[in-house]
Amino acid sequence: MAEIPTLRQLTYFIAVAETLSFGKAAARCCVTQPTLSEGLHTLETLLGAPLFTRTKRTVALTALGQELVLPARDIVLRAEDFVQLAQMKRAPFTGTLRIGVIPTIAPYLLPALLPALQTQFPALELQLKEDVTAQLLSALNQHLLDMVLMAFPYDTPGNTQMKLWSEPFMIAMPGNKPLREDLASLSDLSRHNVMLLEDGHCLRDHALAACRLQTGQQRTFGATSLATLIQMVQHGYGATLLPAMAVSHQTLPPGVMIQRFANPQPSRQIGLVWRHGHPRENEFRTLGEMIAKMHEDR
Amino acid sequence: MAEIPTLRQLTYFIAVAETLSFGKAAARCCVTQPTLSEGLHTLETLLGAPLFTRTKRTVALTALGQELVLPARDIVLRAEDFVQLAQMKRAPFTGTLRIGVIPTIAPYLLPALLPALQTQFPALELQLKEDVTAQLLSALNQHLLDMVLMAFPYDTPGNTQMKLWSEPFMIAMPGNKPLREDLASLSDLSRHNVMLLEDGHCLRDHALAACRLQTGQQRTFGATSLATLIQMVQHGYGATLLPAMAVSHQTLPPGVMIQRFANPQPSRQIGLVWRHGHPRENEFRTLGEMIAKMHEDR
DNA sequence: TTTATTAATAGGAAAATCCTATTTAAATCA
DNA sequence: TGATTTAAATAGGATTTTCCTATTAATAAA
Incomplete structure (x- = not known):
């Protein structure tokens, strides 16, 4: 039977590899720094080679350490999965x-x-x-x-x-009735000043792509929520694209009018x-x- | 941080699952039976459900245990691989x-x-x-x-x-000179009493397949080595098929003659x-x- | 030079792992 | 049926590992 490392040791190894600090790694593992220090030492002894180069002040992975991080993480994650698997088999949901x-x-x-x-x-x-x-x-x-x-x-x-499921986009624009009966085409969008969410929200990219808009074509306003965007539409700053969900589940304020697209509807x-x-x-x-x-x- | 089992515990689990005996499993893990017994107990407590049904006399896997053996083995084997990987990266060969x-x-x-x-x-x-x-x-x-x-x-x-590499088969038959100059065809084989190794040796199956022989067509003699087969050829019991390796690396005894096949040569x-x-x-x-x-x- | 930061080391406490000895229960045998 | 054998669980204690606090050593920053 071969000598194998402890899951604990592997956890220490991963934590140091990710934080590049014995202190922070120890905190993450809920042990003290000396404990982690010693655990790593025994692991390095077992492997017969150092995993880190310590210069008293900074810690860096050795070439060996670099190559072993992913396999080590894989093992620990599988062990965690094992418990979840048991839990699931024993009593689903x-x-x-x-x-x-x-x-x-x-x-x-x-x-x-x-x-x-x-x-x-x-x-x-x-x-x-x-x-x-x-x-x-x-x-x-x-x-x-x-x-x-x-x-x-x-x-x-x-x-x-x-x-x-697939969810169509709709145009929200200033207007006096809640739903406009006629259907919009993509080219209709150019008649509006289209406002979208700030960067990082996938809705922004999806709307841009689905409606084939250029990035510079509309003003973002750095809106952080759809609710904000709707407020801005209400106050006449322009139009925006809303997913169907936001239209049906939110009572739109007066002054905001929704228009559907003709098929094929742009969607996410x-x-x-x-x-x-x-x-x-x-x-x-x-x-x-x-x-x-x-x-x-x- | 989730509570995870020990590799040791998983090893115990696997050993019992394979031997279906606490005693034998303990011996394999190089611990005593009570030690293994307790280790498994804490694992079952951690998982919240028994892995085995013990009836004082026999041990059987529960449905849960059945489902967890493979994942457990996978984790332990990966841990063993980890050491070998380190060894390899540190100093190949x-x-x-x-x-x-x-x-x-x-x-x-x-x-x-x-x-x-x-x-x-x-x-x-x-x-x-x-x-x-x-x-x-x-x-x-x-x-x-x-x-x-x-x-x-x-x-x-x-x-x-x-x-x-690919290795051609040759015919070894009784004869007075070491190498016969003319080339054999597969159909020539039917003129010999072809002897092969006993069942279980892949050479037997490969020779049968490569030379398109029927299973009943030759007498096996339960020969357990090529050396034995060659002896039998020497004593006139029939012919056999030898891989090129056996021909070139072994000084064939007098009375055995080798004949090559014409292209395409049957081979393994x-x-x-x-x-x-x-x-x-x-x-x-x-x-x-x-x-x-x-x-x-x- | 002093101070702050970070890892290693020392020494001891706590926990785990493991052992021997024993008990318990079931199956086998006389 | 009762004695014997077999196999797992339990008890109690030894050993080892893990972990902690306190301290040291070494470097970088002030």
């Missing part, structure tokens, strides 16, 4: 599920979704995090989240996508993303089907 | 390499190969195991071997094949096999190239 949701979905979908999920799976504790897609995917790949509810198209290498897709081979993959698919069904029955 | 070789290759190739490897890589310790292909591949997939030197075609799911391939993603994959390829080169220069 129990325990904690950490879900990330983007800001242009969260306020419209969650109010209906959360109570429904609580009813269906009372033993499932949901931890929600709202942020822009890039941040959520980063957290997902660091195993800080289990699943992300987001909009597509979006490249998510190493992850599994589950598209749930709503869906889920999780890490390939996540132990709770089966649950995620079921949840996805539930969410899609709920949206269909809305 | 050092340490122990466990190689399996089939009996119809070993005696002809190893006498030249081993000294050459020792010269080239003095720090590399080779552990050799000679057995039939099925046994070697089984050991390979249990991580008891790192690499197998064998003959193809052979299906090796989950493993990487590296073909090195010699090559290496290792587990997909083995940490020392790079070394294996280099070794393979060395072996091929040595064979070419023979």
